[in-house]
Structure formats: C-alpha cells, structure tokens
Amino acid sequence: MASGSSGEQGGKEPTGGAGFVSPKTVALYGVLTALTAAITFVTFVPFAPTKGYFNMGDSMVFFSAFAFGWRAGAICGGVGSAAADVLLGSGYFAPYTLVAKGSEGLVAGLIDRSGNGKRWIRIIAISVGGACMVATYFLSELYLLDVGWGAAIAEVPGNIIQVIVGGTVGSLLAWYVRKAYPTRSRA
C-alpha cells in the first residue's frame, strides 16, 4: 500500500503484549474475515452446478492479499471462505476451502509483493494464486472426497470464472480503497 506499512511488507509480525499480534492486526483480520464470509454468503448464485454456489468471495481473497499482504490474504481469505462453507451448511468442504482459498491468497500476495504494483506481475499473481485454488478443489474432490471425475470436473469452469472475476474486482478494490478511504493508518 501507499503508506509505510511495516506489518505487511517487512517480514516481522507486528506484536501486541505477551507475544500476540497487535490489537490493530487482530481487529483488521477479524473484520476482513467476517466480510469475506458475509460476501460469499450474500453473493452466491444458487444454481451454479458446484458445491452450491458461485460467489464474489474470491474478490475479497485477492483484495486482502493485494491491500494488506500475503498474511491477510491467507488468513482472511482461507478462514473467511471456510467459515462461509460452514454457515452455508457445507461444513465438510471447509477444510478443503481453508487450503484452497488460503493458498490462493497466500500465493497471490507473495507474488504481488515483488511486483511494486506492476500490472503484469499482478496478473501472474492472480493466475498462479487462482491455479492453486482450482487445483486444490479438483484434487481433493477427486482423491479425498472421491466424488468421481464427473463432479470434480464440473466444478472447474465455474472456479476459473471466479478467479478471473474475483482477481479483476479484487485489484479494482485495492486501488479503490486507497483512493476512497486514504486516511486509515494501516496495521
């Protein structure tokens, strides 16, 4: 982000008392996680032939990663999306979602960090992060849940669209929040 933000760019975790992360970080990650879950919950399209829903949750995963670094991307994206699974009644998907969306945010955030906002690096970040998500779902459905090739493949196109839309909207949001709400001192 624009402001000097030690927490996300530097390798050190900002700490509060007793070796915990700072209250700022706890609050920020908490609300971003809640928002990721809420957005996933509100924007799902019920007829997509997947585990139940097509949603805008990915844009929050990418937004968190681009605006607040890979840690936020991994934690808020992973936990928030997994929580939405639980709340939507697909709890058995939560562990896979945690890994799928967590790795998406983590990888996208890490790659984007080296790009200094260059557009092609961001596109790579979205593609590689998105590939992690799509692959995690596909492989875990095929080999861990044993749902068969049919159901596992049926999910892939929807997930790819989610990456494309989510990546675009997530990047727009990161730019937007910096302009629209610039006063915030970041954690």
Place this chain on the structure above:
Amino acid sequence: MTPGGEPGESVVTVDGVSFSYEGGFEALVGVSMRVRRGEYIAIAGGNGSGKTTLAKHINGLLHPSVGRVTTCGMRTDETSVANLARKVGYVFQNPDHQLFCTTVEEEVRFGLENMDFEESESAPKAQAAMELVDIVALRDRPPFTLSLGDRRKVTIASVLAAEPEILVLDEPTTGLDHHDSEHLMSTLRALNRSGRTIVLISHDMRLVAEHVDRAVLMAAGRILVDADVGAVFSDLELLREAKLVAPPITQVAHRLAPLGVSPSTFTPSQLVQQIEVLRGGGG
C-alpha cells in the same frame, strides 16, 4: 400519467399490504395509505415499527406478500427498481451504505449516469444539486473522509440530482447538528413548495410537528393513525402507543389546555402567540 400532473392526485397508493421478511417475521400487517402529489408527509414510529420496510415498498425494493403498491401509476411488482428510481429518490438511513465513488462530484453524478444522462446534461444537474445542499466546496474530496453530516448531504445531493418526483428520506437528520438539520429541513420545505412530493421518515417529533403537513404513525407493523399533524399531536395517548413523545412545546400546551391553550401547538412562536391572545382577551 404526465410528470408534474395534477396536484392532489394520488402518486403512491399502498393497498392492504402485509409483508414478511425471510425467516417469517411479519414487519407490515394490513397497511393502507396514499400519498398525493405535492404532499409533504411523515412516517413516524418507534424503532422496529416498520417505517423503513414501508418506505422500501414505495420504490419496489420490497414487494408486498399480500396487497399491492402503485407508484406513479406503476405497480411496483411489475416494474423494475431501476425504472422506479427515475421517479422516486430514496435517501438511505445510513449514508455509508450508499456512497462509493472517489469524489463527491462523481458520487452526485452516479445516479444520473445509471439513468443514461449525457455528460452535458448531468454536469449542470449535479452542480445544482450540490448548491442546494451547500457542498460545492467539497466536490473533489473523497466522500468517506467527510464528517457524517457532510456525508449525509452528499447522499441527499446524489438523489436530488436526478430530480425525482417523489423524495423519500429515511431519518435524514440523524447525526446532523441543529444548524445543518434546520438547513436541510428548509431545503426540503422549498423543494416541496416547488411541487416535489416528500415522504420523511423520522422519530424526531419536533421536526415532524414543525415542518410536515400530515403524519402516519406506525407501531408493530400497523398504521395507528394517518392524519394532519394537528390531529396527531392532540392525542398524547396515541403517541405513547407509538412509542413517541410529543415535542416539549406541545406537552406544555397540553398542560396549559385548562387555561384555553390549544393542544395542537407545535412551535414556540405559536405558543407565545396564543398566550398573548389569551392575555389580551383577559386584560
């Protein structure tokens, strides 16, 4: 129906409407009311009485479970919200749910763009709306960095810019200081004089008493009374039932009723006038 048609004809008709939210909570029960062109009315009631729910029926954000709503000659369940948005300007209770552009000016022009206005048309309309609520100086600021009062003014300007026939405002004075809220009320009064129909949602009874012609009192999803403010405020029992309190001046007037003061007295000047008349009569 031609825009700016006959004054007095009905522009909003709510007919036997009941509404339940997902989950089964019945927020409106058999509500009927109408708003005539050029009227200035208030919907008042305690928290959770169904004011916002009723208002959202006017522009089709909610459709009745039972009954029907007609706005500017259109059945709301047969028209899109976007279509109704050209007729009904709706200012939301919380300005932060409405604002999203990166400058105030863009924000004010956003609705116009949705309605396919050309740049050459939208610029002067936006300018006029910003002048009306006195935010021209803020035009290049990001809306989210403004004070709550100013953010509220931006949402009002963004709705006024499209020059809607009907203006619905959900608690627009919350968070405004006395000066700003008086300024807003006089702006609304002027808009009403120039022919605009206004529906004001409020539980500030002083504002309602001083500025509005007719009040609809709600409690538990029902309409308790729908009458001229004079009639509404002469019945303290009814107000209590709606979990509202009369403005202090009216309460004083009720106490002074045995001396001959009219119980439908809302403003200090009215009270003073009455007392002077009484004193003049007595001495």
Place this chain on the structure above:
Amino acid sequence: MTRFDDLYTEADTFLHRLDPRVKIFSVLLLSLLAFVLSHLLSLILLLSFIFLLLLLARARYSKTLFALKFVLRFMALIAVLWPIFDPSGTPVLARLGPVTITEPAIWRGITSAVRVGCLATVWYILMFTTSQRDLVRALVKLGLRFDFGLTLAIALRFFPAFGSVMESIIDAQRARGMEFEKGGVLTRSRRYVAVLGPAIVTALRTADTLSLALESRAYGARKDRTYLRDLRMSGGDYVALSIAIALLVVPAVARFAFEVPI
C-alpha cells in the same frame, strides 16, 4: 431473526450439554468412519444414525432444510455424473457414443453421494448444538493461539452485521438506478466495486474502533489468559467420547484386519 443467524439453536439436550471438544472429536471420528465404510447399506445406516442424532438435538426443521439444500444438489450431481465418467464393470446398461453406462458404476455413484451426505450432515450435529462462543473457546483450549481465537470470535461476531450491511448496500445502489443483471464483464465488475467498496470501508471503520476497544481492555496483557467459565470434562463426556472412538475403531478393525466387507 434474519437469515444471517447461525445454525445454533438453543436447547437443553444431552448433545447441547456435551463438552464442545468432545463434539469436535466425535464429528471428526464419524467423518473418518464414512471413509472406512464402503458398502452402500452401511453408509445408509450411518446416515440414519446421524439423522437420529439431529432429531435428538431438536434441530430446527427450517435450518436443517436450508443447510441441506446445498448438500442435496451436490449429491445429485455426483450420482448423475459418476456413471457417465466411469465405464468400468458389467453388466453394461447402455452405450451412447463414447459414453458407457454400467450398473456397478451407478451403484458406486450413489454410494459416493451418500458418503458425501454423511460427511455434510455430521457437521450439523456440532453446528446445531454448539454456540459460537463455546466453539471458539474449545479451539483455544485445544491449542489455538489466543489471538487467533480472538480474531475468529470477532469474525463470527461481525458476520451477521456485515451480511445486513451488504444487503443494504445492494438495495441502496439499486435505488439509484443500478441494474445488476445488465452489461458485460467490465461494467459488472465496476458494479461489484460499488457494492464491495462501501462494505470494505464500513469494515475498516469497524476495525479502527475495535482495535481501540481491544487496547483499552488490556488485550494481551498476559499470555495465560483465564476464563470466567472453564471447560471441564464430565463423566458423560468421557462416555460419549468412548462411544465415538468405538464407532470408528470397531468397523476399521473389522474391515482392515479381518477383511469384513462393510
């Protein structure tokens, strides 16, 4: 009252009284059991057992249906698509161009669908009977760092609020003439920003106030944080845990050590 209510329903059944840690373990054990069982009949038996528990948990009908909606769709998808992609086995029932439908493949698809049904519904036992506060507390007791637990608690606490905020924002933008159904990908993306942007700003505002509140309440002052109400295992908890372990171990031994086909 709103649809953002969580699945938890207050009641006083033995499942509600169980230690949340025991419930978490039991759910994991029963999930593993679903993988141990390979026979359709035994999986149906397991599914019936899970529904019996849900019945005993006095799960609310509407909430169960809501949760089941997504699972049933996925189960149908598995059952329908499996035979199309799995040509192995005999007898062959139909051949349509490159697709071969066999009877065993149909049964395998149904079996997998029922297994997914078990995996999905067994979670409800936990979610219907455990408040979010107890859930977070159990996770912290099980070794989750306190600050992560707090983050999770904050997330759960604000989820319904942000859900309503999102709906209100969507309404507000629609009232200004925005149409979500129209336009290409780019116009649509801009519209999503008009909804997600205000939501994020609201969330960041909340985070600012919240971090002040945390600081002013001496968050992190001591690492060995204490609770007013501690979790303690009772006799019943040990019994329940033993039953859950036996439910997994007995069939697992039967199948893998003695090769009983179950």
